[in-house]
Amino acid sequence: MSVTVKAVETPDHVAVKRALLSVSDKEGLVDFARALSERGVELVSTGGTRKAIADAGIAVVDVSEVTGFPEIMDGRVKTLHPKVHGGLLAVRDDPEHAAAMEEHGISGFDIVAINLYPFEKTVAGGADAATAIENIDIGGPAMIRAAAKNHAYVAVLTDPADYADLLAGLEETGGATTKALRTRLAAKAFQRTAAYDAAISGWFAGHLEDTAPDRRIFAGSLAQTLRYGENPHQSAAFYRTGDDRPGVATARQLQGKELSYNNINDTDAAYELVAEFDPGRTAAVAIIKHANPCGVAEGATLLEAYEKALRCDPVSAFGGIVALNRTLDAEAAEKIVEIFTEVIIAPDATDEAIEIVARKKNLRLLLVGALPEARAEGLTFKSVAGGMLVQTRDNAVVDDLDLKTVTKRAPSDRELSDLRFAFRIAKHVKSNTIVYVRDGATVGIGAGQMSRVDSARIAARKAADATEAAGLDELLTKGCVVASDAFFPFADGLMAAVEAGATAVVQPGGSMRDDEVIKAADDAGIAMVFTGVRHFRH
Numbered sequence: 001m002s003v004t005v006k007a008v009e010t011p012d013h014v015a016v017k018r019a020l021l022s023v024s025d026k027e028g029l030v031d032f033a034r035a036l037s038e039r040g041v042e043l044v045s046t047g048g049t050r051k052a053i054a055d056a057g058i059a060v061v062d063v064s065e066v067t068g069f070p071e072i073m074d075g076r077v078k079t080l081h082p083k084v085h086g087g088l089l090a091v092r093d094d095p096e097h098a099a100a101m102e103e104h105g106i107s108g109f110d111i112v113a114i115n116l117y118p119f120e121k122t123v124a125g126g127a128d129a130a131t132a133i134e135n136i137d138i139g140g141p142a143m144i145r146a147a148a149k150n151h152a153y154v155a156v157l158t159d160p161a162d163y164a165d166l167l168a169g170l171e172e173t174g175g176a177t178t179k180a181l182r183t184r185l186a187a188k189a190f191q192r193t194a195a196y197d198a199a200i201s202g203w204f205a206g207h208l209e210d211t212a213p214d215r216r217i218f219a220g221s222l223a224q225t226l227r228y229g230e231n232p233h234q235s236a237a238f239y240r241t242g243d244d245r246p247g248v249a250t251a252r253q254l255q256g257k258e259l260s261y262n263n264i265n266d267t268d269a270a271y272e273l274v275a276e277f278d279p280g281r282t283a284a285v286a287i288i289k290h291a292n293p294c295g296v297a298e299g300a301t302l303l304e305a306y307e308k309a310l311r312c313d314p315v316s317a318f319g320g321i322v323a324l325n326r327t328l329d330a331e332a333a334e335k336i337v338e339i340f341t342e343v344i345i346a347p348d349a350t351d352e353a354i355e356i357v358a359r360k361k362n363l364r365l366l367l368v369g370a371l372p373e374a375r376a377e378g379l380t381f382k383s384v385a386g387g388m389l390v391q392t393r394d395n396a397v398v399d400d401l402d403l404k405t406v407t408k409r410a411p412s413d414r415e416l417s418d419l420r421f422a423f424r425i426a427k428h429v430k431s432n433t434i435v436y437v438r439d440g441a442t443v444g445i446g447a448g449q450m451s452r453v454d455s456a457r458i459a460a461r462k463a464a465d466a467t468e469a470a471g472l473d474e475l476l477t478k479g480c481v482v483a484s485d486a487f488f489p490f491a492d493g494l495m496a497a498v499e500a501g502a503t504a505v506v507q508p509g510g511s512m513r514d515d516e517v518i519k520a521a522d523d524a525g526i527a528m529v530f531t532g533v534r535h536f537r538h
Contacts, residue, residue: 195219256364270323297441422483
């Protein structure tokens with residue numbers, strides 16, 4: 001059912017005479033209220049907001065005096081009243097609306113400053129269901145939406161950061177709001193209520209363990225307008241979802257140029273990968289280029305891990321992203337800055353390391369404070385034409401998997417350690433994926449190929465190039481292990497790895513030709529284990 005629109009000419013400037021203030025976030029509230037009061041604006045407020053204003057010695061009217069009705073039900077009902085919503089929604093230049101206001105003693109509000117119960121913060125803190133529900137604001141969104149709908153007359157503020165702009169506008173116009181300002185604030189208000197409802201509906205889906213709700217809404221707050229997207233002809237922006245998962249969205253940038261779209265995407269990939277390595281067990285470094293690892297290694301120190309990771313593909317590492325699972329120290333920093341690097345991301349950094357990185361003014365240094373939990377649940381999403389794909393995060397960790405030996409020969413302890421390492425990396429490489437590993441370091445990576453055989457051959461070619469660059473006489477892949485993100489559909493991919501020098505294989509299994517592949521492994525005298533878990537990554 002549509003609503004008939006009356007032709008009413010709305011004003012560009014609206015003199016501010018009356019304001020309604022009701023906020024959970026009281027940052028800047030008293031100064032804002034004082035500035036309005038000094039302009040002769042009547043202030044109407046509720047509960048704790050009214051108390052904060054009154055305690056500062058500023059004249060303020062309790063909303064119950066306006067409605068003639070007290071707050072009831074623990075404050076659940078206080079502003080849901082015609083004298084509030086009539087003052088927000090009235091089209092003041094419409095004679096019928098004006099007559100209704102006169103008849104029922106309704107006065108208009110020219111400014112509404114409201115921010116909502118902290119639902120997002122409450123649930124992020126692990127609140128129980130009763131507490132979460134009690135922090136669902138009802139009156140606040142209703143007033144915000146009413147004021148935003150009627151922005152022809154009402155300026156609605158949902159963010160304390162906008163107080164200064166509104167006051168500056170009043171100063172410039174002699175006490176009035178402009179249509180342009182009211183329109184901009186209305187758009188921001190609807191963004192806020194939409195994000196709020198998205199958080200609530202998302203919480204309900206999780207609470208009910210509903211993995212496919214009828215409607216799925218994602219919301220984010222603007223963190224950064226980017227210079228461009230993946231390519232210069234594409235516009236882009238970076239949004240934070242409010243998820244407390246440590247990473248690029250929560251990092252503190254100490255120095256360097258503004259992050260680009262590709263920087264953010266690649267840095268996220270790098271940090272998620274390196275988080276697979278427990279810093280209490282080993283130091284680990286991942287070097288990423290175009291969202292794929294070009295070298296990953298663990299070692300006794302970050303310096304050792306970085307040098308081993310760099311050896312895997314020193315050419316691709318140029319202009320890459322370096323992620324570390326421990327505090328960046330001076331020794332590692334000195335080595336990393338020897339070649340052009342776009343971003344370094346780590347949980348923390350020593351003062352000396354920060355000084356070393358500072359020599360490269362364009363190099364971004366991001367400190368996160370923690371590593372994300374690889375096993376944590378969560379959602380990932382991707383747009384497609386006319387829709388969106390949503391799935392749970394791939395939180396399978398190889399340490400939790402039961403590796404089943406399917407060949408006559410079982411892997412040695414050294415091979416088994418490298419097999420776990422290799423499968424850990426395969427999870428973070430674009431499919432089809434082949435990863436060669438020796439002694440806790442990648443020595444060849446094949447990514448994103450249409451054929452798994454091609455991935456095996458490309459990885460071997462990369463390893464040969466790395467061997468030559470390192471000045472070694474023996475191929476880095478000799479005696480290595482190999483991981484495949486998905487099963488080998490034929491034995492040819494496996495044999496390509498054997499030809500490269502692999503002595504043990506880890507793969508999910510599950511092919512119709514598993515028996516054929518197992519026989520080929522036995523004939524070659526290599527060990528093979530199945531994980532039962534696939535790690536496709538597109």
